[in-house]
Amino acid sequence: MIQDIGEHVYNNHFEHREAMPGSYVLHYAGDTVLCKLEGGVIEVPRLSDFAVEPPLQYLFAIDGENFFLARSEQVSLGGFSYETVARLRAAEPQHLLFAVVTGWQLFRWYEANRYCGRCGHPAQAAPTSRELCCPACDLVIYPKIAPGVIVGVIDPATERIILTKYAGRAYTRYALVAGFAEIGESLEQTVAREVMEEVGLKVKNLVFYKSQPWSFSDTLLVGFYCEVDGATAITVDRSELKEASWLGRDEMPDRAEDKVSLTGEMMRRFRSIGNAVLEG
Ligand SMILES: [Zn+2]
Missing domain, CATH: 3.90.79.10 (Nucleoside Triphosphate Pyrophosphohydrolase)
Structure with a gap:
């Protein structure tokens, strides 16, 4: 199944981490993700592939490799293109497919909760956990599952x-x-x-x-x-x-x-x- 990534270890412990040049960057636009797809093999860009560093949100790690969510408009990156996430179901390697699909759920959650649903104030990342919170009315927004x-x-x-x-x-x-x-x-x-x-x-x-x-x-x-x-x-x-x-x-x-x-x-x-x- 999609979460069965063999020897690879998914670590979803949340913390605020600094991106390094070798960090993976998941950049989504609607239902697409920026990647290379050749012969069914998927490749995710690293931060060093970007000419300008986009705003980044740490998501999770696999095998100690950090994955960040890019929070910016669509970019143009040599060799990479935006592919529809739902069409990547058979892509290899499976741990990168799992990262892309899992990151997409987080991307859609962050995008849908930029503002507090109760009072409309901009939501903020909680300091030590995944939740978002509203500094005006203290609403806590949990990931949607x-x-x-x-x-x-x-x-x-x-x-x-x-x-x-x-x-x-x-x-x-x-x-x-x-x-x-x-x-x-x-x-x-x-x-x-x-x-x-x-x-x-x-x-x-x-x-x-x-x-x-x-x-x-x-x-x-x-x-x-x-x-x-x-x-x-x-x-x-x-x-x-x-x-x-x-x-x-x-x-x-x-x-x-x-x-x-x-x-x-x-x-x-x-x-x-x-x-x-x-x-x-
Ligand atoms: Zn609020």
Whole structure:
């Protein structure tokens, strides 16, 4: 998955650090990032690549290499261009892809919170932590992380799983039932509600699988498998989905090319071991 960066170590401890010429600089413009992309290999500029040092905000480190967010208008840098972040999903090396995507979530959060949402005063970085704070009214602004669930609904009697396709989106591959947690509900309740809303079924025996930071949509995804409870006839929510069906292991796409998403891993796991996914 996108956060599985092998031997590399992601350090998100927050502090204010000074940039050095070799520091990585993440420079975003809207949904694009300044990088080199050749043959699927991504390269992120270092501070020494910039003729003029932009205003910088320390973000995080990987293997002791510091990543800074540039806070300036678009720049022109020889050999580098602005590439759409969402199209970099298969880029290598994965630890740089992870840095670019994670930095993009932070960039969008900083951009959306330049002013206090309560009183309109310019927000400031807190001295020792990631939060922003308002010096006028003391509002504390925390990074935006929206929890959501991914659900593999299994019918053990026929060893099939529900796969869905979303309506009205560019991304049209098979997926699992998924959705965001609402305020005031537990993740278990989110699972029950989303499955009922999307396919009209009851579920039982939830088994937690894994979680995943998914910075493309400011999400922390939590993956569960569960069993259908009672009737198995699907009622598709046509406003949200265009297709949902029970598929057996041999009927599923293998999603072998998708190395970054929890959805892909959960689908491959069911395809590989079937009902055993319910054993945790
Ligand atoms: Zn305020």
